[in-house]
Amino acid sequence: xxxDTLILGIExxxxxxxxxxxxxxxxxxxxxxxxxxxxxxxxxxxxxEIASRHHVEQITHVxxxxxxxxxxxxxxxxxxxxxxGPGLVGALLVGVNSAKALAFAKQKPxxxxxxxxxxxxxxxxxxxxxxxxxxxxxxxxHTELVLMREHGSYELIGETRDDAAGEAYDKVARMLNxxxxxxxxxxxxxxxxxxxxxxxxxxxxxxxxDFSFSGLKSAVINKIHNAKQRGExxxxxxxxxxxxxxxxxxxxxxxxxxxxxxxVSQVIVAGGVAANKGLRKELKAAFGKTxxxxxxxxxxxxxxxxxxxxxxxTIAFEAGRRSGxxxxxxxxxxxx
Amino acid sequence: xNILAIDTSNQVLGVSLLKDDQIIGEIMTNLSKxxxxxxxxxxxxxxxEVSLKPEELDKIVVAKxxxxxxxxxxxxxxxxxxAWALNIPVVGVSSLExxxxxxxxxxxxxxxxxxxxxxxxxxxxxxxxxxxxxxxLDENNLLMDDVLKKLEKEQKKVLFxxxxxxxxxxxxxxxxxxxxxxxxxxxxxxxxxxxxxxxxAKEVTSTHELTPNYLRLAEAExxxxxxxxxxxNHG
Ligand SMILES: [Zn+2]
Numbered sequence: 001x002x003x004d005t006l007i008l009g010i011e012x013x014x015x016x017x018x019x020x021x022x023x024x025x026x027x028x029x030x031x032x033x034x035x036x037x038x039x040x041x042x043x044x045x046x047x048x049e050i051a052s053r054h055h056v057e058q059i060t061h062v063x064x065x066x067x068x069x070x071x072x073x074x075x076x077x078x079x080x081x082x083x084x085g086p087g088l089v090g091a092l093l094v095g096v097n098s099a100k101a102l103a104f105a106k107q108k109p110x111x112x113x114x115x116x117x118x119x120x121x122x123x124x125x126x127x128x129x130x131x132x133x134x135x136x137x138x139x140x141x142h143t144e145l146v147l148m149r150e151h152g153s154y155e156l157i158g159e160t161r162d163d164a165a166g167e168a169y170d171k172v173a174r175m176l177n178x179x180x181x182x183x184x185x186x187x188x189x190x191x192x193x194x195x196x197x198x199x200x201x202x203x204x205x206x207x208x209x210d211f212s213f214s215g216l217k218s219a220v221i222n223k224i225h226n227a228k229q230r231g232e233x234x235x236x237x238x239x240x241x242x243x244x245x246x247x248x249x250x251x252x253x254x255x256x257x258x259x260x261x262x263x264v265s266q267v268i269v270a271g272g273v274a275a276n277k278g279l280r281k282e283l284k285a286a287f288g289k290t291x292x293x294x295x296x297x298x299x300x301x302x303x304x305x306x307x308x309x310x311x312x313x314t315i316a317f318e319a320g321r322r323s324g325x326x327x328x329x330x331x332x333x334x335x336x
Numbered sequence: 337x338n339i340l341a342i343d344t345s346n347q348v349l350g351v352s353l354l355k356d357d358q359i360i361g362e363i364m365t366n367l368s369k370x371x372x373x374x375x376x377x378x379x380x381x382x383x384x385e386v387s388l389k390p391e392e393l394d395k396i397v398v399a400k401x402x403x404x405x406x407x408x409x410x411x412x413x414x415x416x417x418x419a420w421a422l423n424i425p426v427v428g429v430s431s432l433e434x435x436x437x438x439x440x441x442x443x444x445x446x447x448x449x450x451x452x453x454x455x456x457x458x459x460x461x462x463x464x465x466x467x468x469x470x471x472x473l474d475e476n477n478l479l480m481d482d483v484l485k486k487l488e489k490e491q492k493k494v495l496f497x498x499x500x501x502x503x504x505x506x507x508x509x510x511x512x513x514x515x516x517x518x519x520x521x522x523x524x525x526x527x528x529x530x531x532x533x534x535x536x537a538k539e540v541t542s543t544h545e546l547t548p549n550y551l552r553l554a555e556a557e558x559x560x561x562x563x564x565x566x567x568x569n570h571g
Binding site: 042043047049050052053055056057059060061063064074090093094096097098100101102104105106107324325326328329 | 370372373374375376377379380390391405406409410412413414415416417418420421422543544547548550554555556557560
């Protein structure tokens with residue numbers, strides 16, 4: 001029997017301070033997330049400076065919590081994995097410097113992890129990967145299609161050219177005076193509303209797997225303004241339903257087309273927007289007609305957490321990748 | 337007693353190792369370079385040079401600001417996580433206090449400060465008495481003009497210490513004349529050895545509770561608080 005690999009993961013790229021311990025990249029030993037959402041709500045969005053301040057206050061609490069119920073000792077930990085980017089630089093810095101301090105104090109290897117690789121590997125905590133696989137990552141900061149032919153190899157085949165899907169959700173939610181974060185509220189309204197407005201779908205040029213949501217966002221703004229000027233009233237539910245239909249249709253269609261073109265064995269959905277009911281439903285319907293298995297992790301693993309960073313870090317660690325004590329936060333790190 | 341002192345709160349990167357009250361090694365640069373990239377390699381190198389293993393450390397002292405928010409967080413994240421991992425105490429010391437150590441043999445007021453842009457400074461007043469450093473005016477984020485006006489009234493000698501001394505040298509001389517004491521360059525650079533010394537005398541706080549000494553609310557928070565107040569007054 002080979003020895004288990006235990007990785008401690010740290011994630012602080014946005015507004016969650018998270019630490020987790022993961023065994024063999026597939027089994028969660030502990031997964032602690034301190035969310036700052038209540039603090040940022042009053043500002044209607046994540047304020048980077050406030051996020052960084054909270055991370056410094058929380059980091060050792062969360063570390064301690066991760067070890068508490070785990071029965072894992074430091075001797076058993078093989079390496080420290082930490083999100084090095086992308087994300088908010090000030091927020092990332094807290095995690096990166098804490099991870100380096102741990103790696104030095106406990107003389108453990110250090111592995112920097114790409115946040116998106118983490119989101120993808122969240123799925124491996126529920127089901128083993130089958131390659132080639134296609135991952136759709138949708139969150140407040142990302143809208144990407146990534147092809148993986150083997151562990152640790154990432155080919156970006158499509159990305160947003162402007163706003164991330166989650167960003168568009170937040171902006172539309174703000175126009176509808178919905179509280180932050182707006183995504184779940186739009187999803188809720190969309191469920192009861194009807195698609196009465198024909199918002200544009202940004203297919204971009206033929207064959208492109210890229211996305212664009214700023215045009216859609218502007219169309220929603222214009223529609224609301226024009227209706228107001230004409231004294232018409234639009235139902236928020238219908239705006240939400242129509243907006244969501246546009247986002248979901250493009251995401252689903254491009255994912256399906258890419259899955260077929262690259263003849264993948266698995267499709268994975270990751271990121272906070274993966275929790276969106278409308279998106280889940282459409283994707284399930286579309287892939288239900290194919291024989292390609294679709295994986296969407298449970299809510300807790302969709303949103304930012306450190307188990308996913310430890311899971312992705314396990315692969316990097318096993319491949320011999322190491323970061324030095326000069327590891328830095330990189331707000332615009334590329335997925336390679 | 338092996339003490340590691342870390343200062344990344346301003347431009348200076350300072351790492352010092354003390355055995356009781358003796359400095360056994362120190363690394364210091366006064367350059368505008370990335371603290372996040374350079375701090376851990378500096379600690380690792382220095383510990384290697386003096387042949388100390390991490391688990392041989394007994395205490396960590398860190399400069400907790402005021403200063404660059406990011407720089408302060410790099411130092412505090414490193415210090416508190418390392419202290420937590422090694423299960424040793426950690427102490428935060430005001431970055432202004434560290435500077436005031438350069439005036440150890442000055443008998444009147446010491447005014448250490450860091451430039452906080454737009455005429456503002458992070459400052460406080462200190463005084464050495466019976467071998468102890470006393471804080472005689474709370475640290476705050478103030479207009480340098482106001483600080484100087486206040487000091488003018490006192491009609492006492494004041495020692496100014498700051499890496500940003502050049503920004504306010506003229507204003508200080510104009511306002512205080514002969515009463516202002518401004519030493520040469522090296523005195524304006526905080527020393528990590530002094531930080532370690534200052535930390536030795538301080539009460540240890542809980543590792544979890546150690547947070548930066550920002551002296552200023554985040555802008556978004558200040559605006560939000562103002563909004564709430566306005567609402568209260570008008571609603
Ligand atoms: Zn994320």
